[in-house]
Amino acid sequence: MLHIVNKSPLGHAALDSCLRVAQGGDLLLIEDAVYAASAGTLFEPLMRDALKRFKVYALQPDLEARGVAVHLIEGIAVVDYGGFVDLVARNKTCQSWL
Amino acid sequence: MKFGIVVNEGPYQHQASDSAYLFCKAALAQGHEIFRVFFYHDGVNNASRLTEPPQDDRNIVARWSRLAEEQGIDLVVCVAAALRRGIKDENLAPGFRISGLGQLVEAGIQADRLVTFGD
Amino acid sequence: MSEESSIKKFMFVNRKPPYGTVYALEALEVVLITAAFDQDVSLVFLDDGVYQLRKGQQTKGIETKNFSPTYRALDGYDIEKLYVEKESLEARGLTEDDLLVDVMVLDRAALGALMDQQDVVLSF
Numbered sequence: 569m570l571h572i573v574n575k576s577p578l579g580h581a582a583l584d585s586c587l588r589v590a591q592g593g594d595l596l597l598i599e600d601a602v603y604a605a606s607a608g609t610l611f612e613p614l615m616r617d618a619l620k621r622f623k624v625y626a627l628q629p630d631l632e633a634r635g636v637a638v639h640l641i642e643g644i645a646v647v648d649y650g651g652f653v654d655l656v657a658r659n660k661t662c663q664s665w666l
Numbered sequence: 667m668k669f670g671i672v673v674n675e676g677p678y679q680h681q682a683s684d685s686a687y688l689f690c691k692a693a694l695a696q697g698h699e700i701f702r703v704f705f706y707h708d709g710v711n712n713a714s715r716l717t718e719p720p721q722d723d724r725n726i727v728a729r730w731s732r733l734a735e736e737q738g739i740d741l742v743v744c745v746a747a748a749l750r751r752g753i754k755d756e757n758l759a760p761g762f763r764i765s766g767l768g769q770l771v772e773a774g775i776q777a778d779r780l781v782t783f784g785d
Numbered sequence: 786m787s788e789e790s791s792i793k794k795f796m797f798v799n800r801k802p803p804y805g806t807v808y809a810l811e812a813l814e815v816v817l818i819t820a821a822f823d824q825d826v827s828l829v830f831l832d833d834g835v836y837q838l839r840k841g842q843q844t845k846g847i848e849t850k851n852f853s854p855t856y857r858a859l860d861g862y863d864i865e866k867l868y869v870e871k872e873s874l875e876a877r878g879l880t881e882d883d884l885l886v887d888v889m890v891l892d893r894a895a896l897g898a899l900m901d902q903q904d905v906v907l908s909f
Contacts, residue, residue: 569901572781574681585800585832589870591897599681629688649692656779657667657698663798663906664782666674666808672907707811747811767818774905775793775822782908 570659571622574599574666577611582665587618590663594655595622596647602630607639619643627652669693670777671703672770674784676711677726678719683712686783687729694737701777702740703730704770705762707784710748713741715759727759734761742769793904794825799834801909803853804844809837810852812909817855820862827866827903828859829896830888831873838869838884856886870896 571590574597577583583604586595595618597604604611605626618624624644631637631646640646647655656662671690675682690700705712717727734741741762743753748764755764774780797816803809819826830838837856844851859867867888874880874890881890891899900906 574685574783574785581832582800588872589831589893589897589900591894591901593901598685649688650696652689653693653696653698656669656781661901661903661906662779662781663900664784664908666782666784666800666908706815707807746814767815768822770815771795771819771822771824774795774819774907775791775824780905780907784908 569593570655570662571595572662572664573597573601573604574664576600576603577614578603578609583611584614586665587614587622590622592621593623594659595624596652596655597624597626597644598630598652599627602626602634603636605631605640605644606636607641612641615641615644625651625655667779668699668701668777670701670773670780672773672780672782672784673703673705673709673712674707674782676708677717679708680785682783682785683709683726683730684724686781687726687733689781689783690733690739700737700739702742702769702773704773705741705743706747706767706770708751709784710743710751710753713743713748713753713759713762714757716757717759731759731761744770792823792825794827794902795819796827796829796900796903796906798829798831798900798906798908799837800832802833802836803842804847804849808909809834812907813852813855815907816859816864817862820859820864826864827868827899828864829868829870829899831870831896835869835873835877835879835884838886838888839879840883840885853885859886868896868899
């Protein structure tokens with residue numbers, strides 16, 4: 569299953585909730601959730617922990633738009649919109665943690 | 667593969683509509699089919715033809731209309747959500763149609779994947 | 786396509802409280818329509834979404850329709866699978882007795898496993 573999160577983990581609980589409930593699978597960070605891919609934030613330890621259970625992706629255009637395409641947490645893969653489409657196609661279901 | 671798309675937020679206020687549009691374009695470029703884009707909650711405001719963004723900004727509404735025209739995408743606006751927010755046939759942008767929530771459920775049933783963009 | 790194969794598992798995930806925003810109300814409207822399509826429907830309440838089911842909602846003072854009785858009526862639409870996350874309830878100092886309808890309380894792992902079994906997940 570693909571989990572899609574679009575909010576910064578430093579301001580909202582959506583990513584926390586996703587990581588609490590979801591059992592694993594693919595996790596895609598889009599929009600403001602791409603800040604969760606940055607190394608050095610307060611959330612990094614939780615993200616590193618999540619990487620043990622999830623394959624984590626961040627949307628490149630959203631990273632670039634926010635100036636945070638550099639210094640990503642090791643193990644997080646970067647995808648473009650085509651990669652986003654592939655992730656949706658590859659998983660039987662997807663859930664947006666709005 | 668057939669994708670259904672749900673857009674829950676209005677244009678310019680939230681990135682949801684932009685993300686949904688770029689997702690649709692990428693899916694079409696890969697040869698996938700967009701079964702329907704369903705606009706719900708404040709997402710119905712994406713269908714207002716009265717929208718006039720500044721010239722140096724993207725025209726979100728016109729972009730959806732163009733996608734509908736060029737690719738034959740079905741853009742459906744929820745009637746109950748639309749009436750609440752003053753979106754009617756009189757001010758509906760080209761390519762959009764107003765219909766019931768059943769269209770969303772049908773997209774969930776017919777499409778291989780349903781992707782929601784919202785807040 | 787056989788009739789059976791056209792029935793999908795729809796899960797509605799409610800994570801937002803009522804009244805502050807319209808999501809809870811408009812989610813309920815989708816749920817009611819989905820019931821008419823004879824799909825396999827479940828509702829999940831987690832995070833502040835559990836407040837949608839809180840007993841004792843009185844909306845007169847905010848001049849807004851109290852839609853909480855609708856959750857009790859879901860039964861009449863053959864929507865009987867209502868799940869609440871245990872951890873979300875506990876985090877808010879609530880128990881099942883505080884809720885206005887009968888629900889199944891699942892822990893986060895059981896809920897996550899249930900999500901994995903769905904065909905369509907709609908979040909509000």
